[in-house]
Amino acid sequence: MIDLLTDLHIHTTASDGSDTPGEVVSRALRLGLKAIAISDHDTMEGIIPAQQAANGFNLEVLSGVEVNTYQKGNEIHVLGYLINPNNDExxxxxxxLQGDRLDRIKKMLCKLKALNIFLELDRILEFSKGGSVGRPHVARAMQEKGYVSSAQEAFSKYIGAEKPAYIPREKLTPREAVELILRSGGVPVLAHPGLLKDSGPIIKSLLEVGLKGLEVWHLKHSPLMVQYYLEKAKKYNLVPTGGSDYHGTGHEACNTLGTTGAPYESVQRLKDLAQAYN
Known part of the structure; x- marks a missing residue:
């Protein structure tokens, strides 16, 4: 049985979550979690506020980030753990990447305009609350104006992959993300591999450049997937990690903090690897 005292995949208002870093820490403390990782999309701005909020409490707040990468049109997320939030490179x-996100949103708005969907960039930036802007914020703006009934509908009809207003990003490949995380003293982990079309070749490719972990436990992984990726992690001596992919109580996904996680042993293995690099 997994000891659910950790949650290593959490988003905040620094990217597309609806809870502030402080609110996440408060929830984690109420749940009695031992360790969490703030892992916002393409930003680490939520980490220090979360660590400050947890100061004096029995809760470890690990630095994390979820880097959005692309390979042959497919979106692949790579988690980076225990990188110094002040690492210059x-x-x-x-x-x-955040600048690319803004350019991408602007192009997306042009495509939506051609579909008679008129959104204001300023309003979308308000939804991002100064954090890393992305498609979920566009979806919320569409829902607010009544163009769609839900964020899910916005993705399925307009801004999801290969939909009419979708703009691909090719700024960073998964291999480049793994290499960058390693150079920065962090531990690279492939996020939710069960959501990828064909994770096998991707895992093998990333092993070549130093992948150190697999997100085995995830809300959208079935028990069979969990067993499969746990065996993969053991086979390649990768750290098995896990988390709820929590985006906040006001988010469309409505994942619940602390419902999915990894044993604390995984946290210790991550820390051991990071210490070996530094």
Missing amino acids: FISKLRE
Whole structure:
């Protein structure tokens, strides 16, 4: 039985979550969690506020980030754990990716306009609350104006992959993300591999450049998937991680904090690897 005292995949208002870092920490404390990782999309701005909120409490807040990468049109997410939030090279690359996110949103709005869907960039940026802007914020703006009844409908009809207003991102490949995380002293982990079309070749490719972990436990992984990826992790000596992919109580996904996680042993293995690099 898995000891659910950790949750290593959590989003905040620094990216597309609806809870502030402080609110996430408060929820984690009420749940009695031992360790969490703030892992926002392409930003680490939520980490230090979360660590400050947890100061003096029996809760470890690990630094994390979820880097959105693309390979042959497929979106692949790579988690990076225990990177120094002030690492110059890594922060510089994240800022570049955030700039690309803004350009991408602007192009998406042009495509939506051609479909008679009129949205204001300023309103979308308000939804992002100064954090990393993305498609979920566009979906919320569409829902607010009544163009769709839900964020899910926005993705399935307009802004999901291969839909009429979709704009692909090719700024960073999965291999480049793994290499960047390693150079920055972090531990690279492939996020929710069960959601990929064909994870086998992707895992093998990333092993070649130093992949260190697999997200085995995830809300959308079936028990069979969990067993499959746990065996993969053992086979390749990868750290098995897990988390709820929590985006906040006001988010469309409505994942619940602390319902999916990894044993604390995984946290210790991550820390051991990071210490070996530094």
